[in-house]
Amino acid sequence: MVGQRTPLPYWYVAPFLGGAGNVWWGVLLWALAGALITAALVRTRNRSLALGALVGALAGGVGGILLLSPLWFALIPLLERRCEACGALTSPTAAVCPRCGHDFTDAAWADWLVNALNHTARVIITLEMALIVGGLVLELSGKDALDTYRVLFEWGLGTQRARANSLLAATPLIFTGLGTALAFRAGIFNVGVEGSLYMGALAAAWVGFTFTALPGLALITLAFVAAGIAGGIWGLIPGYLKARLRVDEVVTTIMLNYVAIEFTSYMVQSGPFFVPGLANAMSPTIAEQARLPRLVARSQFNSSFFVALACVVVVIILMQRTKLGYELRLTGDNSLFARWSGVLVGATILRVMFLSGLFGGLAGAGQVLGVHYNFTARFSRGFGFDGLTIALLARNSPLGVLIGALLFGALRSGGSTIELFTDVPIDLVDIVQALIIFFVAIDLSLDFLARRKRAAREAEAQAQARA
Amino acid sequence: MTESSTLLPTGQRRIDHLEMRGIVKRFPGVLAADHVDFDVKAGEVHALLGENGAGKSTLMKILYGLYAPNEGEIYINGKKVEIHSPADAIANGIGMVHQHFMLVPTLTVAENVALGLKSSREPMLDLDVVSERIVTLAERYGLQVDPSAPVWQLAVGERQRVEIIKALYRGAALLILDEPTAVLTPQEVDDLFGTLRQMLDEGHGIIFISHKLHEVLAISNRITVLRDGRRVGTIPAEGATKPQLARMMVGREVILQYEKVDMPHGEALLRLEGVHAHSDRGTEALRGVTLEVRAGEILGLAGVSGNGQRELAEAIFGLRPITAGKVFLDGREITGKSPALLNKLGMSYIPEERMVDAVVKDFTVAENLMLQDHVNPPYAVGKIFLNPRAIAQHCAEMIRSFNIRTPSQETPIKSLSGGNIQKLVLARELAREPRVLIAAQPTRGVDIGATEYIHQRLLEQRAKGTATLLISEDLDEILALSDRIAVIYEGEIVGVVDRADADVETLGLMMAGAKRQGEQVAEAV
Numbered sequence: 001m002v003g004q005r006t007p008l009p010y011w012y013v014a015p016f017l018g019g020a021g022n023v024w025w026g027v028l029l030w031a032l033a034g035a036l037i038t039a040a041l042v043r044t045r046n047r048s049l050a051l052g053a054l055v056g057a058l059a060g061g062v063g064g065i066l067l068l069s070p071l072w073f074a075l076i077p078l079l080e081r082r083c084e085a086c087g088a089l090t091s092p093t094a095a096v097c098p099r100c101g102h103d104f105t106d107a108a109w110a111d112w113l114v115n116a117l118n119h120t121a122r123v124i125i126t127l128e129m130a131l132i133v134g135g136l137v138l139e140l141s142g143k144d145a146l147d148t149y150r151v152l153f154e155w156g157l158g159t160q161r162a163r164a165n166s167l168l169a170a171t172p173l174i175f176t177g178l179g180t181a182l183a184f185r186a187g188i189f190n191v192g193v194e195g196s197l198y199m200g201a202l203a204a205a206w207v208g209f210t211f212t213a214l215p216g217l218a219l220i221t222l223a224f225v226a227a228g229i230a231g232g233i234w235g236l237i238p239g240y241l242k243a244r245l246r247v248d249e250v251v252t253t254i255m256l257n258y259v260a261i262e263f264t265s266y267m268v269q270s271g272p273f274f275v276p277g278l279a280n281a282m283s284p285t286i287a288e289q290a291r292l293p294r295l296v297a298r299s300q301f302n303s304s305f306f307v308a309l310a311c312v313v314v315v316i317i318l319m320q321r322t323k324l325g326y327e328l329r330l331t332g333d334n335s336l337f338a339r340w341s342g343v344l345v346g347a348t349i350l351r352v353m354f355l356s357g358l359f360g361g362l363a364g365a366g367q368v369l370g371v372h373y374n375f376t377a378r379f380s381r382g383f384g385f386d387g388l389t390i391a392l393l394a395r396n397s398p399l400g401v402l403i404g405a406l407l408f409g410a411l412r413s414g415g416s417t418i419e420l421f422t423d424v425p426i427d428l429v430d431i432v433q434a435l436i437i438f439f440v441a442i443d444l445s446l447d448f449l450a451r452r453k454r455a456a457r458e459a460e461a462q463a464q465a466r467a
Numbered sequence: 468m469t470e471s472s473t474l475l476p477t478g479q480r481r482i483d484h485l486e487m488r489g490i491v492k493r494f495p496g497v498l499a500a501d502h503v504d505f506d507v508k509a510g511e512v513h514a515l516l517g518e519n520g521a522g523k524s525t526l527m528k529i530l531y532g533l534y535a536p537n538e539g540e541i542y543i544n545g546k547k548v549e550i551h552s553p554a555d556a557i558a559n560g561i562g563m564v565h566q567h568f569m570l571v572p573t574l575t576v577a578e579n580v581a582l583g584l585k586s587s588r589e590p591m592l593d594l595d596v597v598s599e600r601i602v603t604l605a606e607r608y609g610l611q612v613d614p615s616a617p618v619w620q621l622a623v624g625e626r627q628r629v630e631i632i633k634a635l636y637r638g639a640a641l642l643i644l645d646e647p648t649a650v651l652t653p654q655e656v657d658d659l660f661g662t663l664r665q666m667l668d669e670g671h672g673i674i675f676i677s678h679k680l681h682e683v684l685a686i687s688n689r690i691t692v693l694r695d696g697r698r699v700g701t702i703p704a705e706g707a708t709k710p711q712l713a714r715m716m717v718g719r720e721v722i723l724q725y726e727k728v729d730m731p732h733g734e735a736l737l738r739l740e741g742v743h744a745h746s747d748r749g750t751e752a753l754r755g756v757t758l759e760v761r762a763g764e765i766l767g768l769a770g771v772s773g774n775g776q777r778e779l780a781e782a783i784f785g786l787r788p789i790t791a792g793k794v795f796l797d798g799r800e801i802t803g804k805s806p807a808l809l810n811k812l813g814m815s816y817i818p819e820e821r822m823v824d825a826v827v828k829d830f831t832v833a834e835n836l837m838l839q840d841h842v843n844p845p846y847a848v849g850k851i852f853l854n855p856r857a858i859a860q861h862c863a864e865m866i867r868s869f870n871i872r873t874p875s876q877e878t879p880i881k882s883l884s885g886g887n888i889q890k891l892v893l894a895r896e897l898a899r900e901p902r903v904l905i906a907a908q909p910t911r912g913v914d915i916g917a918t919e920y921i922h923q924r925l926l927e928q929r930a931k932g933t934a935t936l937l938i939s940e941d942l943d944e945i946l947a948l949s950d951r952i953a954v955i956y957e958g959e960i961v962g963v964v965d966r967a968d969a970d971v972e973t974l975g976l977m978m979a980g981a982k983r984q985g986e987q988v989a990e991a992v
Contacts, residue, residue, distance in 0.1 A: 095884070103873070321855065322851050322852050323842060333828065341839040
């Protein structure tokens with residue numbers, strides 16, 4: 001009876017277990033992380049790898065235990081609750097006592113805290129793992145990992161200008177992340193936000209250099225609206241194919257990305273928006289009053305960032321407070337049941353795809369009106385695909401998308417200077433990003449495994465119940 | 468009997484006395500077995516009785532080597548044995564027939580029995596030798612089975628016989644039967660009991676896991692009741708009574724006898740005329756079902772599982788295409804109408820697979836409670852927005868009036884217990900004040916307390932004049948609640964009887980396909 005305890009989902013101590021698990025695995029992993037970091041530190045100072053590894057393993061192990069023990073002794077007892085019926089310790093998020101089956105009726109005060117802790121820790125650990133493995137790659141190829149990360153950090157967050165540039169890089173990612181997350185939440189694997197971004201950008205540029213007589217605010221609004229509609233319609237095409245003809249959206253959206261990129265390139269290279277005499281393939285420059293104000297000296301950081309922030313709020317409200325949000329989540333979780341409940345699944349898919357594309361279009365408009373002032377062929381550095389990574393990392397939560405986009409922005413903007421100050425190629429940033437996707441995927445599949453195990457247990461319990 | 472070297476007809480050494488002492492098994496957060504003592508002697512049936520999660524299966528999985536106990540010892544004929552795997556268990560003469568049969572459907576009976584055993588002429592198979600021994604065993608123990616028949620052709624009862632033969636073939640002196648009667652008709656149960664008695668005479672020991680009281684009383688010599696992983700007591704079956712056992716199982720009296728208000732015969736609110744529908748595999752699952760359910764009546768639909776019950780419920784509720792026939796709701800034809808429309812017309816459905824078909828697992832309690840009605844006031848304001856305050860208020864009301872035990876409205880539904888999830892589904896479906904209610908296995912996998920509550924609610928609904936179609940495989944439930952009982956067999960209604968005229972015997976015969984003649988059939992049409 002005594003000593004019965006239900007482990008919390010100790011994600012933050014056991015990053016590789018994907019849920020409740022043996023705390024010692026967590027200690028071991030932290031020790032390993034500590035060893036790697038210390039070994040690298042000692043090596044750069046004393047040029048001795050063996051000594052570094054030895055000191056590092058020791059320091060990492062002790063550090064890991066020191067780091068964990070307060071968590072273990074102070075925080076976790078606080079977060080546990082005692083079952084009134086049998087006295088067993090259980091997780092605060094449980095609704096049923098796993099030992100005696102007693103149903104809890106009072107809300108646990110720590111619910112939100114546990115959830116917040118879990119989510120934050122998950123993101124931090126995923127990034128950490130990516131940076132550690134990325135550092136290993138650097139070390140193996142004979143570069144100085146610590147110095148590279150120092151440059152990355154300084155030019156990502158070090159100065160006011162660096163921070164402004166990070167926000168600038170984050171802006172389109174917020175839009176595309178939101179668009180992707182919205183589709184993902186509805187169970188639609190929309191990879192086509194990149195295409196919508198191009199269509200939106202072209203529409204914004206066209207408005208910007210055509211309706212030059214309009215006053216600034218009207219022109220900017222019109223450009224954003226046009227971009228949103230253009231992006232949305234571009235999203236409707238695969239949406240319609242999926243809703244009506246059940247065509248797999250992954251294939252269509254990937255292919256339509258190419259169509260969008262090539263179509264917009266044609267428009268400025270030799271099509272109607274072609275401007276003779278320009279070296280690059282770009283559209284005419286947009287009107288002066290259509291340009292978004294820049295907010296920090298010597299940086300392109302502009303007010304489209306605040307449009308993006310507003311969109312985060314809009315999406316939060318949309319998901320939690322509207323019928324469409326409810327129905328899109330319902331469709332994403334159990335589309336068959338959604339249909340039975342009277343949700344018009346086809347219409348929901350169309351609406352979601354329009355909104356998803358709309359945010360892609362807004363991303364394009366933000367770039368055109370705030371950064372480039374024209375439409376340049378192939379200007380996007382994979383904003384749509386970064387948005388996909390961010391949506392995965394954020395598990396489709398709008399607030400998570402914001403945080404993820406800020407992190408990625410810093411990584412991107414810091415990474416772009418890496419080549420100037422070190423002999424490390426900019427591809428490092430891509431490697432780190434790929435590693436993040438990799439670890440997110442591991443996390444997701446571990447989650448999947450845990451879920452499957454749970455499902456098997458439930459099935460067994462149900463079978464017992466049945467007989 | 469006293470000689471420990473006595474051999475069984477199978478040539479295996481007899482297990483005169485098997486003893487499990489102080490068995491403890493811990494799972495994370497659960498003490499599944501708490502110092503349990505258990506023993507079984509040759510020539511006796513020792514029944515293990517208990518509710519879900521009481522620890523019956525855990526204890527037997529430990530004995531069969533599927534789980535390692537944290538503490539405790541096992542003795543066979545006074546000698547301590549270590550059982551680390553099913554192979555160890557088999558070597559010690561312990562056999563187990565699992566609830567879900569472990570057979571390969573495409574192989575023949577002989578091949579299934581020979582599977583995993585050494586052949587007498589490796590590397591070739593010796594199926595003839597195996598078949599011969601199967602026939603000998605079958606004759607000895609009254610287990611009729613054709614060794615050359617592919618398993619997929621066999622009925623459930625026959626498959627169970629194959630499982631028993633498999634265990635005997637491997638030299639089982641002691642047989643563990645995990646809920647053996649769950650899938651059988653009453654007649655098949657009798658056959659099984661005949662075999663078991665034969666085995667007892669030959670000197671086998673049998674452990675019989677069940678939670679069906681009357682069967683346990685019919686076959687056992689001793690009964691051990693488990694509750695919450697602890698042994699409540701072991702009593703001789705002779706002299707034991709059902710109420711006594713039920714009290715031991717749940718720790719209080721269970722009332723499966725309900726007070727029912729007399730309801731006047733109302734008009735037929737739900738009427739089915741020759742409904743045909745296909746199963747998921749495309750075979751004919753419903754073959755002309757004709758039924759009517761009147762206002763203020765509960766019509767129980769009894770039958771062994773897989774005879775078209777699920778398909779019938781889905782066909783009525785518009786989830787499965789009806790290939791022929793018609794369905795009427797209060798005189799209006801609703802054949803093939805969508806579930807959403809049927810909801811509006813006053814039909815509610817409590818599906819069998821509640822985690823898949825009735826709730827959205829990742830949604831919160833409140834979000835699940837407003838399902839299907841979320842487009843209507845008070846949940847929605849205008850065309851776009853939801854009204855969080857009204858939602859919270861209404862859900863709080865439902866949670867209170869249906870006694871749903873949940874930490875909060877924001878708790879994800881998947882963390883609630885099965886009984887509470889079912890209460891939530893009931894709350895949502897009944898809040899709509901349905902005129903016709905289809906309840907499929909409403910208390911499957913639900914603890915006794917919640918079961919009682921759900922039954923009371925269904926009877927309340929009956930008193931309000933709702934026409935209820937209660938589909939259940941639990942005869943006790945059907946008998947306790949129904950006004951009339953229809954029996955379905957292979958997609959056809961075999962007959963409809965009044966509750967007053969119904970008894971387990973005749974229902975059992977009908978569930979096995981025996982058509983009833985006379986007025987009942989006439990009434991069914």
